[in-house]
Amino acid sequence: MKKILIFLISIIITSAIVIAGGQIINEPATNSGLYDFQYSIHLYKGWNLISYGENFPFYMSENYVGRAIPLYEEVMEYIQIPGLNRKKADSPVFVYLYNPETKGYIEMFPENTLGENTYMVNYASWVYVREEYDIEYFAPSIPPLEDIKLLPGWNFVAINPHFEGNSLEDIKGTCNIQSVYFYNAEPDETQRGTNWKGIPLDFNIPSEIVGLGLIVKVGDVCKLGTVQTIPPPPSIPN
Amino acid sequence: MMKKILILTLILMLGLFVLSGCSTTTVQDSNTQTDTLNTQTAEPQQNQDAGTNSIPQPPALPEE
Numbered sequence: 001m002k003k004i005l006i007f008l009i010s011i012i013i014t015s016a017i018v019i020a021g022g023q024i025i026n027e028p029a030t031n032s033g034l035y036d037f038q039y040s041i042h043l044y045k046g047w048n049l050i051s052y053g054e055n056f057p058f059y060m061s062e063n064y065v066g067r068a069i070p071l072y073e074e075v076m077e078y079i080q081i082p083g084l085n086r087k088k089a090d091s092p093v094f095v096y097l098y099n100p101e102t103k104g105y106i107e108m109f110p111e112n113t114l115g116e117n118t119y120m121v122n123y124a125s126w127v128y129v130r131e132e133y134d135i136e137y138f139a140p141s142i143p144p145l146e147d148i149k150l151l152p153g154w155n156f157v158a159i160n161p162h163f164e165g166n167s168l169e170d171i172k173g174t175c176n177i178q179s180v181y182f183y184n185a186e187p188d189e190t191q192r193g194t195n196w197k198g199i200p201l202d203f204n205i206p207s208e209i210v211g212l213g214l215i216v217k218v219g220d221v222c223k224l225g226t227v228q229t230i231p232p233p234p235s236i237p238n
Numbered sequence: 239m240m241k242k243i244l245i246l247t248l249i250l251m252l253g254l255f256v257l258s259g260c261s262t263t264t265v266q267d268s269n270t271q272t273d274t275l276n277t278q279t280a281e282p283q284q285n286q287d288a289g290t291n292s293i294p295q296p297p298a299l300p301e302e
Binding site for chain 2: 088
């Protein structure tokens, strides 16, 4: 029964994503243990929960992705409007990070309330757009799972390349995970108000959702990491 | 006497005619004013719809 449930969840999640994933720019083996990654994400109209990138939404430029991104061009047009005439509500994109310490949101765009050049590499962020876009953006220096610290309550976690092919059971590290949810941003789900999808801990993260985000609830301060299962000692002969 | 009554009736009728004419004008005026008000009320709404976006708030987290 549980296998059927996981199968159904994986169908729901993977079918929800038209484009997600990305490409490795630098492997940890040759990059001091860090991934440099370029995420490729399909944003649906409305809210999307995606991995945060360096200086997002600015690093969607041609230099990083090799081609122009319509959303990037709109962001550039918007920020070129002189201060007094630029209305916050007219921004083509809104970006928020969740602070698990204060349990509140930090606005990152159109107004960066955290300070320029702040790169929260392990975090997932809310991104609101007024229409659908395919975007690509740069996420350098993605650290190992052991560097992802979770605080009591909800944590917005970026699904980085380390997650691929693993279940949360495999990478829970020192965490006692209470619940995990994925946000399906498809318009039908938004219309029905059924965007949040609970994920079982033994669900294997597919490559199609690398670059999106999860919310993970834990009871205590902990760190993710590969769980080394130590087999029990051999039984003593009779 | 008869002549006086006739003159009075004529004055009354004239008065009534004038009054009814004025009241018609008043109604027409008020209609015009209403139309103008309606137009005035409608115009900003159209502008508002065409040019103003709202600042979206992130979705609520799941309840447990």
